[in-house]
Amino acid sequence: MRKIISVLLLSIVAVGIYLSVSHIPFGAPKTKVGGHYVEQGMEETGAANMVTSVVVIYRGFDTLGEVTVLFIAAVGLAAVLGIAGQQGFPREPASFVLRNACVVIFPLILLCGTYIFAHGHLTPGGGFQGGVVIASAFVLSYLGGRERRISKRLFGSVESLAGLVFVTTGLIGLAVGGYFLSRILPNGRPYSLLSAGIIPIIYIAIGFKVGSELAGIIDNLIEETK
C-alpha cells in the first residue's frame, strides 16, 4: 500500500520535473554567469582553475558557509555523542606489515593532500579535496591500528584558527578594499604558485580546517562505536 502510494506520488513528481527539465537543454551554452566567469575569470582573479575562482572568490561566501556547515557537523556530532574528553583505548594491534605500511604511507598522504589544496587555484582540486585526503590519512592510521588518538585540543584549535583565518582575510578585505573578501593581494603571474591573490591563503585554511574536522568526526565516531 505504502509502496503503491509512494510510487504514485513520485511518478507525479517525476512528470513535473520532466516538464521543467525539458526546458533546460542539455549541453547547450546558456549560462550567462558561467560564461562571464569563464571569459573574465582568469583576468579578474588570476586563478587558472575557474572552479576555484568561483568557489573562493566569486562565491566565497558560500564557501564560508560550507566550511561553517562542516564545522557545525563536527561540533554537533561531538555534542550529540556527548564526548567529553579524549581517552586512549586499547586496540588489538595490527599486523606488523600493516602498521609499518601505514607509518610509511601516512606522511605521503598528508603531503599529497597538502599539494592538492596548495595548488587549488592551478589544478583540479582545492581545499576541500585536499582536506579530505588529509583526513583519509588519519583514517588510515586508525585502520592501521594506531593506538594514539589525535589531539582534540590541537585539532580543535586548528579548526578554529583556520576558520578565523578565512574570516579575517575577508574582514581585511572589507577594511582595505571595501568589500568582504575583496582582493587585497595582487593577482600575480598567472599559473604560478604564488598567484591568484587570496585564493591560496583561503584554500590552505580550508584545507587545514576540512582535514582536521573530518578527522575529528571520524575520531568521534570511532570513540562512540568502540
Added chain:
Amino acid sequence: MVGRILQFILYPLVALAIGVFFLGLARKITARIQWRYGPPLVQPVIDMIRLFYQKSVSHGPVFAVGLIMSLAGSIVVVLFLPFGSICPLSGSGGLLVVLYVMLLAPMGIALSGGQGANPNISIGISRKLILALGYEVPFLLVLLTVMTHYNTISIVQVVEAQRDIGWSIASLPLFLSGVSYLLILPAMLGFRPFDVSTAPQEISSGPLVEYGGKYLLMATIEHALLLFIDIALFVNLFLGGAGNPIIFFVKMLIVFVLVLFIHAAFPRLRIEQAIRYLWKWPTALALAGLIIVTIGRS
C-alpha cells in the same frame, strides 16, 4: 378637596364592609347549599372584634411588619379601583400599578409567615405562591387583553370606554377573557376547590397557623379586602363598572354568588391538579382572547 379626603377615608371602609359581608355571606350560602344552617351573617364582625381584644403570640418584628405590609398593600389596591364613580388614585399608574401592589398582600403574608418558622406555614406559603403562579398566567393574559383592547392602562379609562360601547363582556375576545377570569376567580380568592394552601385539616390553615389575636384579625381583613378587590376588578373591567356604588355593589354580589356556587360544589384539588387546571382551560380561553384582540388591532 374635602371630598377627596373623605373618599380616601371612607372608600376603604366601605370596601372592608363589603368584604366582610361577603365573608359572612360565603359561609352562610355555603352552609345552605350543604344543607346546614350556617353562622349568622355578622359572625365575621363579631370574630374580628373579639380578635382585636384577644392576646396574641408574636415571633419577632418581621412577623408584624409582613402583615402590616400585606394589609396596607390591599388597602392601597382598593384605592386604585373605581367604585362606581369613586376612584381616589385614578391617575397614578393604572392597572400595571394595581398588578404590582396586589403583590404586596401575598408577599407580606409570606414574609410574616416565614418568620413564624412553622413547617405548616412553609408548606402553606409554598402552595399559595405556586397557586398564585398558576392563576396569574390566565389573569395576566386577561388583563393584557383588556389593556390591549382599550389601548390604555388606566382602569378609569376602561370603565369610561365601556360606558360608550357597552360592557366588555359583550364583545367576543373580551367574553373569552371574562369567562377565563370567572374560572380563575375562586383560585384568586382562595376558595375551594383552590384552598389547598390554607387547608385547615391538613396543614392547620397553613400560613395562618401561628396567627392569633390582632394578627389573625389583620389576616382576616386582608382576606376580606381581597374579595372586594378581585371582584371589583372584574366588575370594572368586564361588567362596565357602574355610575353609582349601589349598582356596582349589585354587580359584585352577582359575581360573588356565582363564585360561591363553584366553591360549594367542588372538592379541594391537590396543588398539581389545581395548576394543571388553571393552565389548561382558563389559559386557553384567555390566550384565545388575547390573540383575537392582537389580530384585530394590527
Added chain:
Amino acid sequence: MKPQLILLIAFGGAFLTYIFGKISSKLRDGAAVAISLALVAIFACLYGRPLQESFYWGFLGLNLSLRLDALSWFFAIAIVSLGALSIIFSLRYMRDRERTDFYYSMMLMVNAAMLGIVLSNDLISFYIFWEMMSWCTFLLISYNQHRALDAGMKYIIMSMIGSVAMLAGILSLYVSFDTLLIPQIASSLATASPGYVLFVLVIFGIAFGIKNAIMPLHTWLPDSYAEAPSPFTAVLSGMLTRMGVYGLLLITYVIGGMIGGTGLGSNVSKFNYVLAWLGALTIVVPTFIAMLQNDAKQLLAWHGIGQGGYMVLGIGFGVATANSLALAGGIFHTLNHAIYIVLLFMSVAAVQYRTGGVRDLNSLGGLVARMPVAFVGALLGISGLIGLPLTNGFVSKWMIYKALIIEGHPFLAFAALIGTWGTILSVYKFLHNMYLGQLPEKYKHLEKSPFSMQLPIAVLSSAVVLFGILPGIPLRVINKICTWLGFSSLDVTIWGFTSETGTLNTINLLAAIVVVSAVVWVLFHRAAKSVVVAQDDNYAAGAYVPRDKYHYTAGFYEPLFTMLRPYLRDVVDEFYTALAGAVRKSCGAVRRIYTGDVGNYVTYIILFLASLILVQLRWRPW
C-alpha cells in the same frame, strides 16, 4: 478634568494598589478605597459637562479618542459608585484571603476598563478596554479556584467568541467607512446598504448578547456569578455584564440617524424585534430555572440573566418601534438592576462571610435575627427585583410594560409580566430559606455583619427606595440619553410620567402607602398586646418537631418542580457542552495526523509537492 486623566487615575490606581499591597495591607486597602472614592467624586463633579478629546497619537494610524456625554456619564457614575461600594465591601470580606493584592488591583482594573469602555469615543479603544475587561474578569472569576476554574473557562471562551465577532465587525466598519470615531460612523452608516447594516447589527448583537447573556448565549453567566468572589460578583452582575447593554445603546446611537431621519430601515426594525423577543425569552426561561436553584448565588445569577432580558426587551423594542418609553425603561432598568442585584449579592456575601462561605439555601435559615441589616438589604433587593411599588425596579418595569401594551405587543408584555411572577416565587424562596424560618443551631451565635459590609448595603438600600420614590432623578439623565440617541423626549417629572394613556405618580403612591401603613400600624398598635415567644415554640398540630433542625425549606417548590422539571433543562448549555465535547474530540482526531512515524511525515511532504504539481498540471489553476 481631561478624560484621559481619569483613566490614568483609574489604571494607575490599580497598579499603585498592587505595589502598596507589597508594602502593607492597610496602605493597600486605604489606597483602593481612596482611589475608588476619588473616581466617584470626579464623576459626580463632571455631571452635565460634556468632554471630548483625542488622547492618543495614533494607534496603527487610528486616532483613539475619549468622550463624556450623557450616556457615558450615566454608566460611568454607576460603575464608579458600585465599584467603590464593592471595594468597601471587600475590605472585610477579603481580609485574610490569599492574593489580596492581586484581587484589589484587578478589581480596580476591571473598573478602570469599564470606565474606558464607556468613555471611548472610537471603536478601537472601545475594543481594547473591552478585552482588558474580559481578561481581568476571567482572572477574578477564577480567583476562588476549584469549581471557579470551569466557570472562568466558560466565561472566557464565550467572551472571546463575542470579542472576535466584535473585532471583525469593528474592522469591517473601519474598512467600509475609513473611520472608527463613533459619531462619524453614525453619520456614515445612514448611507450604507440595508444588508450591510443588518450584518453590523448581527455581529455586534452577538458580541453584546454574549456579554449581556441574552438567552441562547447566556450559559457562561450562572457559574461565573456563583463562583466569583462575592464582592466581584456584585460588580460583575451590576455593571460588567451590562456593558452589553451599553454596547446595544451604542449600536442604537450608531444607527440613530435612521431612526430620526427617514424612518427605520426595515432590517433594523426586524433585528430589534428579534432582539426584543429574545429578551422576552431571556426573561421567562431563566426566571423559572432560577426557582430550581438551591445555591443562593446561582439563584441570583439566573435572575441576573432574566433581568438582563428586561433591558434587552426594553431597548430592542424601543428601537424597533421608535418608542422612547421602552428605551428609557430599558436604560433605567439597567441602573436599577445594578443597584438591587449588587445589594442582593452583598447580602449573600455578608451571610457567606459570617457562615464561612455557606450559600446553600437548604442549610441556612432564620438569619434575620442575627443579621438584620443584611436582611433589610435582601428584602429591599428582592422588592426591587420583583418590582414592588416604591422600589426602583417597579418604575422601569412599568415603563417597559406600558410601552409594550400601548404599542400593542401584549405577548411580549405577558412574557415580561409572567417573568415577574416567576421572580416572586424564586426570590421568596431565597429570602425565606436564608433569613426566615428556623435558625439552625450552629448559627445561633453569629455576629452581625461588620460595618464595612453594612455601609454599602445601607447605601444601596436607600438608593433602591430613593429611585423608587423619586424616579425623576435618574430619569432626567436618561431622557437626555434618549434624545441624544435620536428619540423623542419623554414627559418626565420628578415623580414619574404624565401621558394620555396612563400616568405614573409615585408620590401619590407613596402618600397612599405611607398613610395606609400608618393607619394600619396604629390599628395594630391599639390592639391587644402580643407576647414574643421563642421562634420554635409554635403550633405543630400535635406533631413532633425535632428541635435541632428541621429543614422544611428544602424542596420548597417541589410540587411545581415535579411538573416543570422536564421542561426546565438548560438545553442551550447542554448543547454547548456537547459542542465543546465535539470540538475536543475532533481536535483529538486532528492530532492523530502527527503519527510519530517519520515515514508518514515524509509522505506528507511528497504528497504536498505531488499534489501541487498534479493540480497545476491537470487544472492549471495557478
Added chain:
Amino acid sequence: MTFLENYVFYVGAFGLVLIGLFTILVKRNLIKAIIGLAILDTGVNLFLISVGYLARGTAPIYTRAEQGAQPMVDPVPQALVLTAIVIGVAVLALALALAIRLYRHYGTLDLRKITEQRW
C-alpha cells in the same frame, strides 16, 4: 530515443533522486533511510553538474597549453556541487551520530517503533 540521448544525465540524476525518496518513504530502518538520503543527495548533485554541462566542453581550467576550440563547461554548478557535497556529508555525519544514540535509547532502528514523540 532522442530524449534519452539528450537527457540521459538528467534521467540518471532524477532516477537517483526518486530512488532516494522512495527509499526514505518505504524503508523502515533508519540506516536505510539515511542511505536513501545519501542517494538523494547524490542524485541532486549529479543533476546540478549536468545542468552545467556543455556539449563537448572541457574542464574550466586554463592551462599554459593553447586552448583549442573546445568550450569550457560552466564552473558555477561545479562550485555549487562542491558546497552541496559538503553539506550532504555534514548531514550524513550528524544523522549517523544520531542513529547511534537513538539505537542506544531504543535498542532498535525500526522507525515504526520509534514513535514515542507523537500527537
Added chain:
Amino acid sequence: MVNPVLLIVVPLGFAFLIPILSLLSKKAAKYIPPIPLCFNIVVSLLLLPRALENPVVVSIGGWQPAFSINLVAGPVGILLSAVVAFVGLLVSIYAVDYIREGATDRYHMLFLLLLTGATGVVLTGDIFNLFVFFEILCISSYALVAYAGDKAGIESAVKYLIQGAVGSSLLLIGIGLLYGLFGTLNMADIAKALQSPSSLPVFVPMALIISGLGVEAAIFPLNGWLPDAHSSAPSPVSAILSGIAIEVGLYAIARVVFTIFGLSIDSTSNFLMFLAVLGILTLLVGEMCALGQNNIKRMLAYSSIGQMGLILFALAMASSYAVVGGLFQLVSHTLAKALLFLTVGYMTYRTHSLDVSALAGIGKRMPITSLAFTIGAFSLIGLPPFAGFPSKLLIVRAALATKECLFFVLIGGALLGTVIEAAYFFRIVQVLYFKDGNTNIARKQVPAVALIPIVIFVILIVGIGIYPKFITGLLSSAAAELLNRVDYIRNVLG
C-alpha cells in the same frame, strides 16, 4: 564602515573563536555569544537609517551584482536581523545559567551558528547562498535539538533531520532547475528574467522550493517535525527555534514568492490564494492540536504552528496592510513565544515534569515567571494591551479590506483559531495561578541572569502593545520592500 556582511561574519568569527577560548577557560564559552549579538544589534541599528532610504546592497568580493553573491540589507533584512540578534542575545543571556550539563561550549557555538544562519538567510540576495545559510540554520538546530541527549531529544532530532534533509534536497533541486532555466543564481536577476510563474517549467521549481522551505517554515502538511523538535529541545533552543527559525523560513518563502516569482494579488496567478488557505489550514490544525495537549512545551509548539499559519495567511494576502500585519505578527510572535519557552524552561526545570498539571500552583512559587508567562500567553492570544493585539488587528483589517468572500471565510477561520488558542492558554493561566499543586517545589525565583531577559521581553511586549508606532514605521517600509519587486530588482542590479 558599516557593512551588512559584518552581521554574518562577526558572529561566525566568534563562533570559531569559542574552541580556542574554551581552551583557556572552560567557563568562557557561555559569555561569548552575547558579545557578537550585541554587536549585531548595534550594526543593525546603524544600518537602519540607510536601509530605510534605500536597501543597502553590498557584494562579496566587489563584483557586479549578478556575478557574485550580494547581501541586500533592506528594511526587512535589517528588521529581521535585528530581531534575530535581539532575541538571540536575550536567550543567550538566559542560557548562561540554564545550560549547565554537557559540553556547554559546543552548545554556545551551535547556538551562535544557528543565529548566524538565520541572519544570513534574511540578508542574502542569492538563492544558493540562501540554501547554504538555511543548511547552517538547520544542521545546527538538528544538533541543538539533540543536545540534551535524552531519548526524546534524539528521537526528535532524527525525525527533524530526515524531514529537513528531504526538504533541503527538494529546495536544492528547485534551485538547480532555476539555474538551468535562467543561468543565474542572483534572486534579482532571476526575477528579472522570469515572466510568469504559472507556466509549468517555472511552476515546478516554485513548488519544489516552497515545499523545501515549507518544511522549515512549518506549513501544514510539512510540519511533522515541529511539535517533536520544539518540545524536546532544551528550552532556550525551543525559544530560538520557535521564535526565530521558523519565522526565517517563512520570510524565505515570502521572499521567494514575492520577489523571485513575482506573485502579487493582482497578478493572473492566484497561487497566493492557495497559500492563504494553506495558512489558515495550518493555523487551525496547529490550534486544534494544541487544545487538549498535556505536554506544555508541545502545546507551545503546536501554538507556533498556528501562529505560523496566521503569518503565512497575512503574507499571502500580499496587500501592504496585510504584510505589515504579517511582519508585525511575526515580531510579536517571536517575542511572545521566546518568552513563553524561556519561562516554561525554568518552570519545568523546577517541577521536573512537562505535564501541564504539574505546573499547578506555580504562580505562588514563581510569581514573576508566571506573570511573564501570562503576559506572553495573552499577547499570543492577541489581547490588548500586548503586542499580539495590534498585529492581529492589522491582519483582520487587511483581510476584511480585500472585500473577497474567500478571505472573509478565512479570517473567520483565523478568529476561530484565536478562540481555541484562548481556550488552552487561559487554561494554563488558571493552572498556574488557581490550582493547588505540589507544595514541595521550593519557593524559588528564577536566577537573576535568566530573569533579565524575561523581564525585557515582558517590557517589550507591553511596550509594543501600547505603542505600536515604535515599529510600525519600520514594518511598513519593510512590507513595501517585500512587495515591491521592481524596486528590488532595480536596487540590486542597479
